Structure formats: structure tokens, C-alpha cells
Amino acid sequence: MALLRVLGLKKSYGGAEILRGIDLAVERGEVLGLIGPTGSGKTTLLRLINLLEDPSCGSIEFEGRTVSGRPEGEKLAARRRMAMVFQKPVMFRASVEDNVSYGLRMRGSWQAPGQGKADGSKEEFKELVRGLLEAVGLCGYEKRDANTLSGGEMQRIALARALILQPDLLLLDEPTANLDPKSADSIDRLLERVAGSELLPGDGKERTASRPAVILATHNMRQCRRLTGRVAVMQAGRLEAVDYTEEIFKGRDGFIFHDFL
Amino acid sequence: MEEIWNGLVRAVELIVTLNPEVMSITARSLLISFVSVLLAASISIPLGGLIEFRNFRGKGAVVNLIQTLYGLPTVTVGLFVFLLLSRSGPLGSLQLLYTPTGMVIGQMILISPILMGLTISALKGVSPSIRDTAVSLGAGEWQVLLTVIKEARHAVIAAVLIAFGRAISEVGVAMMIGGNIRGYTRVLTTAIALQTSMGNLEMSMALGILLICISMLLNLVLGRFQGR
Numbered sequence: 001m002a003l004l005r006v007l008g009l010k011k012s013y014g015g016a017e018i019l020r021g022i023d024l025a026v027e028r029g030e031v032l033g034l035i036g037p038t039g040s041g042k043t044t045l046l047r048l049i050n051l052l053e054d055p056s057c058g059s060i061e062f063e064g065r066t067v068s069g070r071p072e073g074e075k076l077a078a079r080r081r082m083a084m085v086f087q088k089p090v091m092f093r094a095s096v097e098d099n100v101s102y103g104l105r106m107r108g109s110w111q112a113p114g115q116g117k118a119d120g121s122k123e124e125f126k127e128l129v130r131g132l133l134e135a136v137g138l139c140g141y142e143k144r145d146a147n148t149l150s151g152g153e154m155q156r157i158a159l160a161r162a163l164i165l166q167p168d169l170l171l172l173d174e175p176t177a178n179l180d181p182k183s184a185d186s187i188d189r190l191l192e193r194v195a196g197s198e199l200l201p202g203d204g205k206e207r208t209a210s211r212p213a214v215i216l217a218t219h220n221m222r223q224c225r226r227l228t229g230r231v232a233v234m235q236a237g238r239l240e241a242v243d244y245t246e247e248i249f250k251g252r253d254g255f256i257f258h259d260f261l
Numbered sequence: 262m263e264e265i266w267n268g269l270v271r272a273v274e275l276i277v278t279l280n281p282e283v284m285s286i287t288a289r290s291l292l293i294s295f296v297s298v299l300l301a302a303s304i305s306i307p308l309g310g311l312i313e314f315r316n317f318r319g320k321g322a323v324v325n326l327i328q329t330l331y332g333l334p335t336v337t338v339g340l341f342v343f344l345l346l347s348r349s350g351p352l353g354s355l356q357l358l359y360t361p362t363g364m365v366i367g368q369m370i371l372i373s374p375i376l377m378g379l380t381i382s383a384l385k386g387v388s389p390s391i392r393d394t395a396v397s398l399g400a401g402e403w404q405v406l407l408t409v410i411k412e413a414r415h416a417v418i419a420a421v422l423i424a425f426g427r428a429i430s431e432v433g434v435a436m437m438i439g440g441n442i443r444g445y446t447r448v449l450t451t452a453i454a455l456q457t458s459m460g461n462l463e464m465s466m467a468l469g470i471l472l473i474c475i476s477m478l479l480n481l482v483l484g485r486f487q488g489r
Contacts, residue, residue, distance in 0.1 A: 050397055072402060080399040090390040093412055103398035161398065 001064050003028045003213050004049065004169060008058035011044055018044045020237040021058065026169070026213050031195045033224040033245065034217040036234030042217040043087070045234070046171045049215070050084045051075045062169075080107060083167035087174040089158035091146035096138070099146045099157055100129045103165045132160040136190055152183025159190060170194070170212045176220055188223055191216070195227045225249055264462070271463035272470055280467070287471050290448040293361050294428040297368035302421050305373045309380030310406040314392075324381060330374035335433030342367040343437050359440035364448075367434030372424040379420030383413040415486045422483045426476060 002025040009022040019041045026032050034042050047053050049060060051067060060068040067078040083103070091099050104125070126142075133139055136156040141149075146157060155175055162170060175191065176184040195214060218224050224231060224245070231248040233240045241248065275283050312323060344350050346358040346366070357363040387409050395408040410417055432450040439446030441455055449472045456465035 047393075052393055052396055076399070076401055079397070082397075084397045086390065086394065086397075088390070090388060090394055092391065092394075092408065093414075102395075102400075106395075106398060106400040106404050165399070 002026060002061075003063060005061040005064075006045075006049065006058070007061065009045070009048060009055050009060065010057035011041075011048060011053070012056045018237055019048070019055075022237075022239055024232060024239065024242065026215060028168070028213055029211040030230065031214040031216065031228045033228035033231040034215055034234060035219070035221070035224055035231060036240075038219075040234040041237045042234055043173055046084060046173050046215065046217055049169075050082055050171055051079050052084075080165075081167060082169040082171060083162035083165050084171040085155070085158045085162050085173065085175050087177050089154050091149070091154055091157065094146060095142065096133070096144050096146045096149070096157055097126070097129050097142040100132060100160050100164055101125065102161060107165075128164065129160075132164050135163075135193075136160045137186065150183070152179050152186060155179060155183070155187055156190065159187070159194070163194065167212050170214045172214065172216045172218075174217055174219060176218070176223065184220075188220075191223065191227055221249075268462040268466050272467035275463065275467040276470060283464070283467050283471065285444070286447055286449055286452045286468060287475075289361070289446075290429055290450075290472075291475070293364050293448060294368065294425055297365045297372065297428050298421060298425045300365065301369040301373045301376055301424065304369075305376035306380045306410065306417060306420075307406065309377040310384060310410055312377070313381045313384045314402075314406060314409075324378070327374045327378045327381070331378060333371060333374065335371060335431040336437065337433075338367055338371045339433040339437030342370060342434065346438065358438065359442060359446060361439070361446055363438045364435055364446060367438045368428045368431065371431060371434060372428050375424050375427060376420055379423065380410075380417055383416030383420060384409055386416060387412045419483055419486050422479050422486070426479050429475060430472065 004024075004026040006022050006024040009019055010017065011019040022041075022045060034045070036042055044053075048055050048068070051060070054069050058068075059066050062078045062081065065078075067075060092102060130139070130142065133141055136159055138153060138156055138160070141153075141157075146154070149157065159175070172191070176187045179187065214227075216224065216228060228245050230242065231245050232242045233248065312320065312327075342363065343358065345352050346355070346363050347353055348358070357366065391412050392405060392409055395405045400408060430450060432454060435441070435446070435448050435451045436454070439448065439451060441447050441451040447455075449468050453465045453468045453472070456462075456468065
């Protein structure tokens with residue numbers, strides 16, 4: 001059973017139809033690239049999958065259960081199995097540590113899910129935050145005001161904030177857009193490790209078992225080619241093609257994405 | 262002019278020597294207004310947040326009504342609460358008329374629209390991305406509300422201080438609901454009105470100076486929160 005199924009998804013704002021019927025399935029542990037020109041509906045699709053908005057038509061299934069358009073409690077339970085990193089991450093007016101731990105605190109837990117520790121202490125939890133900060137190259141930043149960081153640093157904090165939740169589905173919305181080449185490169189290397197599950201908390205065995213599915217919306221073809229197993233090509237609110245990355249990049253059938261390669 | 266000058270000197274003396282009557286009236290004023298603001302804020306701030314975050318029919322009209330009530334005449338609130346609490350009123354059996362509790366209720370009604378309205382404005386100023394981020398990271402509805410209020414904390418604290426300023430300086434509710442009973446419901450504003458009408462200028466000036474000092478202090482604190 002696919003982890004995520006998107007069925008006939010449509011979304012309109014006012015009279016403008018942004019998504020015009022999307023069908024898509026994402027398997028556990030796979031990394032799916034989402035490419036398409038600006039305005040093709042990538043961000044809207046990710047927002048709908050993250051249940052931040054309800055679709056105008058169609059549905060979203062998570063582990064075989066319809067989660068879109070359901071009462072807030074059901075949506076919250078499904079949303080807590082996902083994490084999203086936005087194109088322009090915003091930081092809460094708080095320390096880096098508080099930002100990274102936000103999702104865990106909202107779950108009323110000082111321990112990371114799946115750690116196998118019934119009574120994780122605050123110290124263990126802090127250690128977890130420290131470990132993730134180290135992994136994203138921001139060791140020692142715990143007490144810094146998150147809003148004083150650079151764009152690249154904020155993006156890495158946003159990644160750590162999502163990864164600490166050990167999501168089953170990780171949604172990345174153009175995580176290297178708006179960054180200078182050096183910052184983009186460091187995020188790129190991080191994503192490579194995310195795709196290989198190296199950055200998840202826990203030991204190797206746990207990491208492999210809990211490897212998240214990732215949907216990566218990007219304009220960066222090099223990044224897409226290197227990180228993803230399959231690619232979905234979006235154009236004007238529709239999916240033009242979904243195929244293995246190698247096939248898509250062979251450019252067979254003259255896919256539209258050649259226009260922005 | 263000399264009478265005013267002498268009154269002023271005497272008023273300062275009353276303050277400097279910590280005159281028990283002046284101090285007790287000031288302490289009562291501060292306490293009643295503090296309790297009013299505390300209770301009104303704990304209801305109005307979350308309510309303002311819910312109004313801002315929920316979409317419902319007539320939301321615009323509700324917000325307009327709240328903003329209209331900012332300038333609610335204190336005597337009108339006084340009359341309304343008087344009718345509620347008077348012996349023949351619906352809450353007459355509680356016997357709250359001419360009590361500090363009655364004054365707290367009146368002041369709460371007076372300042373709640375300000376607290377609600379300014380909270381709504383404060384939350385509007387927070388980037389929608391903050392809310393999206395909180396929701397996306399798994400915050401429930403109340404957790405999102407608290408997160409956004411925390412983000413707008415400077416503006417919300419400013420709203421609380423403005424409400425406190427309105428509560429401590431109002432006279433209509435204090436007079437009509439409190440009844441200006443010495444040692445029980447007499448507060449700065451009602452005492453000033455009484456002492457002036459009795460020709461006891463030094464006393465009313467001393468209380469007036471203290472009221473202005475409290476307002477200035479509030480303004481200073483407010484300025485800090487607004488980065489002035």
C-alpha cells in the first residue's frame with residue numbers, strides 16, 4: 001500500500017484553478033522529485049498534502065485513509081506524521097533550540113518519537129537537539145536567537161526542525177531557492193544525507209526502518225537528478241509525467257520540462 | 262493662584278509623607294484595576310485570537326462592533342452594570358453592588374473590547390507563514406493560537422497596558438458601581454471627584470499627581486515594548 005495517494009486533486013482560489021486534477025502515489029522511503037515552472041502548482045500541491053488547506057475537489061489518502069477534508073483532529077494526527085520545509089523558512093521569536101524542539105513540544109513530548117526510550121529526560125532531549133544541530137553543521141547554536149541567523153542557516157534549522165520529528169513523509173519546497181551558491185551547496189549536501197537517512201536520529205537499523213518518503217519540489221535539475229528516484233513533472237496545474245528519474249532525464253517523448261532545464 | 266500653589270505643596274507633602282489615606286486609595290485603585298485587567302485579558306486575548314483565526318459569517322461586523330466599543334462611555338457601562346447588579350436586577354441576589362467585585366466586573370466590561378480588538382490587530386500583524394509553520398510542525402488549534410500570540414507578544418502586552426490605563430483612569434463605573442465608600446470602594450478617580458467637590462484641593466491634587474505618575478509609568482513601559 002502506498003504511503004500517500006493523491007486522487008483527482010483540484011484547488012481553486014477565487015476563479016483561478018491552480019491544480020486541475022492531480023493523481024499521484026508515493027511509496028514509503030522513496031524520494032520523489034517535483035519539477036515544473038514557477039506557478040505550475042508545486043507549492044499548492046505540497047500545502048494540500050501537508051493538510052494546510054483543503055482541496056476544492058479530490059482527496060488525499062495517507063496510509064490508505066482519507067485525511068483531506070476530515071475534522072481537524074484527524075488532520076492533526078496525519079499532519080503529525082509529516083513535516084514540511086518551506087521555501088522561505090520563518091523562525092519563531094525564540095532560541096535555535098526552541099525552534100528545533102518546537103514540533104516535539106507541541107506533541108507534549110520531551111523525547112523523540114521512535115527512540116525506544118519510555119521516559120526520555122529533558123537532558124536526553126537536549127542531547128537530541130544538539131545532535132541534529134551538529135548534523136546540520138550548526139553545533140553550538142542552541143542559545144542563539146533564531147531570527148539573527150542567515151538565510152542558509154535558517155534553512156538548515158528548518159531542516160533540523162523537521163527531521164527531529166522523524167516524519168514518515170518529508171515535504172521539501174524548493175529548499176535551496178533564494179540561497180547563495182555556498183549555502184545552497186551545503187543544503188544540497190544535507191539533502192543528500194536526508195535522502196540516505198543519515199541524518200535521522202537513532203542507530204543505523206532504526207534509521208533504515210524509519211526512512212521517510214520525501215517529496216522534493218525543486219528547480220534545481222542537478223539536485224533532482226542526484227537525489228530522487230522518481231520525478232513528477234508539473235505544468236499549469238497538471239502532472240505532465242511521472243516516471244523514474246533516469247527516464248525523465250533521458251527526455252524521451254519530448255517532455256515539457258526541457259523548456260526549463 | 263496662591264491657593265493652588267499652596268495646595269500643590271501640601272499635595273506633594275501628602276505623597277512624600279506616605280499619607281495613609283492617599284496610599285490606601287492608590288493601592289485599592291491599583292489592585293482593582295490589576296484584577297480587572299488580569300481577568301479580562303485571560304478571556305479577551307484568547308477570544309480575540311479565535312475571532313481572528315476562525316472564519317464565520319458576520320466576522321467583519323463583529324470586529325467592527327468590538328472596535329466601536331473601544332470608546333464605550335464609562336457611565337453607560339456603569340448604568341448597565343448597575344441595572345444588572347441592583348437588587349431588582351438579574352444578578353441582584355449576588356449582592357455585588359457597591360463592592361470592589363462589582364467594580365471589577367464593570368471595568369472588565371469596559372476594557373474587554375479594547376483587549377479583544379487590539380489582540381485582533383496584533384495577530385493580524387504576525388506573518389501568516391508563522392501560523393503555517395506552527396500548523397505544519399504539528400501544533401493543535403490552541404497551540405497555534407498561543408504560538409501566534411507569543412509572536413505578537415509586544416503588541417499584546419501593549420494592549421494590556423492600554424487597558425490598564427483605561428481601567429485605572431475611568432470614573433463612571435467606579436462611582437456608579439463602587440459608590441465611593443471610604444476604605445472600601447473609594448479609588449483614585451472617585452476620591453479626586455469627591456475631594457474637589459468638597460474643596461479639599463490638596464488631597465485631590467495629591468491623588469491627581471499619583472494618577473498622572475501611574476499613567477506616565479505605564480506610558481514608559483509601553484514605550485519600551487514599542488521600541489520607542
